[in-house]
Every structure is written in C-alpha cells, then in structure tokens.
Amino acid sequence: MSKKEKVRTRQVDCDACPLRAREAFRSFSDDDLDFIKEFKTGEQTVEAGGLILSEGVASPHLFTVLSGWGFRYKLLEDGRRQILNFALPGDFLGVQGAMFDAMDHSVEALDDMLLCVFSRERLGELFREHPEVAFDVTWLAAREERILDDFLITVGRRTAREKVAFMMLHLCERAEAAGLCDDGKFACPITQNQMADALGISHVHANRTIRSLSQAGLISWKDKTFHLKDRDALLEITGEEPEEAHPRPLI
Amino acid sequence: MSKKEKVRTRQVDCDACPLRAREAFRSFSDDDLDFIKEFKTGEQTVEAGGLILSEGVASPHLFTVLSGWGFRYKLLEDGRRQILNFALPGDFLGVQGAMFDAMDHSVEALDDMLLCVFSRERLGELFREHPEVAFDVTWLAAREERILDDFLITVGRRTAREKVAFMMLHLCERAEAAGLCDDGKFACPITQNQMADALGISHVHANRTIRSLSQAGLISWKDKTFHLKDRDALLEITGEEPEEAHPRPLI
DNA sequence: CGACTTGTTGATGTACATCAAGGTACGTGG
C-alpha cells in the first residue's frame, strides 16, 4: 500500500463543474442539477499509480473523473495483465461494482487524478427520480461497450502495426472529446508497457512497432506527449472508416 | 439476401413469457408488466444464418431473445471477423443502436431464433415512467460489459488452450443461466470456425486445441452438443476462480 | 550513490498462421 488517497475539503461547485462547460456534455435541468449536487458526496485525489477500485471488492462509491487519466485492467493468476480501457475526464467509474456487488476489474491512476465521488446507495433514487440522468448513465455504459467492441476486434484480429495505429487514433479521439487535444497533439501519461498490455502484445514488440511508425513519420511520442502527424495514413493502416462524434440524444 | 424474416401473428403473452418463468429474472410489478406488454410491438423469427442487425445501419427496433442463439460480430475491410459475444434467451439486442443512431456491429442468428420486438422511440418513455425497467436495461448493459472484459483478457493474454477452456466454461455458464444446460451438457449451435473467430485464433489451430482437450478427457463436442466433463480442470487451465451468479439487486 | 523505471536493441525460440489436401455429411438438381 504505497499508494495514498486523501479527501479534499475544497469542492468544485457543480454549477462550475469543468465537465459541464465542455460541449460534449448536455446541460442538466435545474432539478437534475440540484440532485447531482446533493448526490455528490465529495471529491478525492489519487496520485499517479494509486488504486481507485480493486477487483473482487465491493466499493460503496461511484466516481466521475474530473481531471487526470486512469485505466481499467484485469490480471491473470500468473501476473499477465490486460488493460481494458482508459479513463479520461468525464468518464464514470464503478457502475459494474454497483450493479454486481464486487468489481470484476481494477482501476489505477496514470497521473494525479481528481475524482467526483457519489454514493452507490442512491443509484436507485437516481433512476426513480431523475430519468434523464439515468439515461446518461446508460448512455455511458453503451459507449463503454462500443469501445470494448473496438478493442476486442483490435486485440483479436489486427496485426501489431494495425493495433498501434488504432490505439494512437483512439487515444487521440478520446483526448479530443475531453478537450485535451490540440491539432493531433496531446499529453498522454501512458508508458509503452501499458500500451502493450492494452493491445495484447509484448512491450518489446510494442516498442519496435511504435518506433517503426515513428520512423515512417506517422506519429511522434516523446516525453509523454503524442503527436499524430498523419491521421489518414494511420486510419488507412487500421482498415476502417472515420467515426463520427455521437452526441447523446435527448429522451 | 438469401435470409428470410417474417413477422409472426400469434404472440407469446407477456404474462406467460418463458423468460419470466426462469429464476434468473426478477418479477415485474403489475404496472411495469402492463407497460412491457404495450411496449412490445410484435415478434419476429429469424432463421439460422439470418441477419438481425447490421453494422452501420440505424435500427428502429430493440429485441429480446426468446429462443435460439445468435452472435454479435465486427468485420475488418479484408474480411477478418471478430465475434464479440453470443446472444442467448433473455439477452437484449440493439441498445447501442438506440443510443447512437447506427449500430457499430452486426448480429447474426446461429440457429432459428424467436425475438420479441420493441420500438426504439419509446425508450425515453421507458426511462421516464418505469425506472425499475430502466434499471434492468442498465443492468444488462453492465453485464455485457463484464463479459467483454472477460473476453478481452482472454483474447489478449491467454494461450490458445486457455482460450478454448475459458470459452467452453463461458458458454456452459450462459447456457445454464438460460436453463439450457443439464449437468454440464448442452446443445450449442456454434461451429469451430465461429469459436475461432470469438477467440482470435485460426480455425485450424482452434481445431487442434479443441481436439487436444477432448483427448485429455476434459470436454466432448459432437453434433452440436457440448459436454464439460471436468470443469475443475478447465477452470484450472484458465487460471481463474469460479464466478458466482449475480442476481439483479432491487432498486 | 545505488536502485528503479522506462526505453531500446540483438539473438533465439515458439506458438501460432497459412497453405494444401482429403474426409464426411448433407442437400440439390438432373
């Protein structure tokens, strides 16, 4: 337990929530907003490398990411690791734990994170009294499912080169949606080892593949910052059409 | 379009829905049940090999599987296929399409299927007026996410032998939950090719691996029926603890 | 300063894919 967690006293006011300012998020009704404010039980910071949720344990909390990056992962008994997805600002963590008692995966912080904490017990109330917010929860679950579908075909059927190209594009899209990307450039706190564990390849082979794409002039990755220099070429490599943004429909 | 679809006139009464009889499903309130009855717009049969939903198209329908097996899958441009998950009685199909306009994957019937059809437009009403049912929808989405997590680590980090052992156990659990399994024995309409595409290996290698597990006396797979003869040994191979059933909590 | 993390490269090994062929079962049309 070298990882520290502490509760912050100063809170970001939901009215001024940095996530709400982003166009990707719809605006709440006053009523819903009042509920959210009250639903929120606090904030929590987790430093880089810290554990947010652990496989096998039931968490009394749900989280939304306010800032920082994290990742969901599972382990096999002998230590092999699969990274399931990355968590960025605006993501919702712990729904599975709330639905099934115990988490079936863990979540770790990639850099220092600020989380908004909600109480799991009130999820029922949320569904009963605030259907629009409940719909958002389901929308986020469906979006997660989409990403997992994409990862699954990537890990299962793409070559290493295609995998890396796909993941670079994916991370860029995610960063863009969170407002963290500037013309194909963004800060990304992951290591090559983590990239490898997300793609189901060894870190050595990941390194060679990344390097090959670098030398081909398609990407650059230095000092935790990514730059996609030729997105069309990367897209070409993955063998797929560009995806459009999907604003949440109103119910 | 060699595949046929037709709408049946005789309908299974929701009161007598075969799925409700199974213990895995909670009982609806009278009010919720009335809504479901009216939410349901009809039934549809799809014969083996038929397409239920197609990647890229927006479906006006949602489905629950009443009987039969299907599978969700994605394709790469050159035809490589990844099977994302299997659909069994009680499963809900098309939520992604309802949330995002277009489907990002396709669904195909493995054998003749009977589907319950719902209208996508009324999903909002469902959330507004029937929070318990909305919670069920989200619960199903969270369960799907769990399965995808399991598949992802399987495809990404397990060896072929571990993969096949895992999938045999998974299919058995699913069949059991649907009441289709008798002491480790169940009818399963998948081919070795489909098994391979679910696990991200070639059908040749899948064949050799299945055959090896057969000869070791752990499983048998003949004439579309599976028999897990030694579940403990299979579990041992995958390197994981048994999972408990997860009844949906009441909200 | 040593200990550790992260990236990098070369040498070697292997778990898988691919290619090719043949076998059985089944349906379909002549």
Add this chain to the structure above:
DNA sequence: CCACGTACCTTGATGTACATCAACAAGTCG
C-alpha cells in the same frame, strides 16, 4: 438414383509474427 457442390472437420508441411531472454543506456528518485 447418381453427380455435384458446399459446409464443416481434420491433418501434415511450412512459414512467420510474434514472445522471451538478455543486456545496456538514460533519466529519476530517495
């Protein structure tokens, strides 16, 4: 009835994309 095609399973031969092992350099941290 047979001839033919097709779907699915099976096996052997060969190739390769990856993993593993090992070593080292640069940066960071206590």
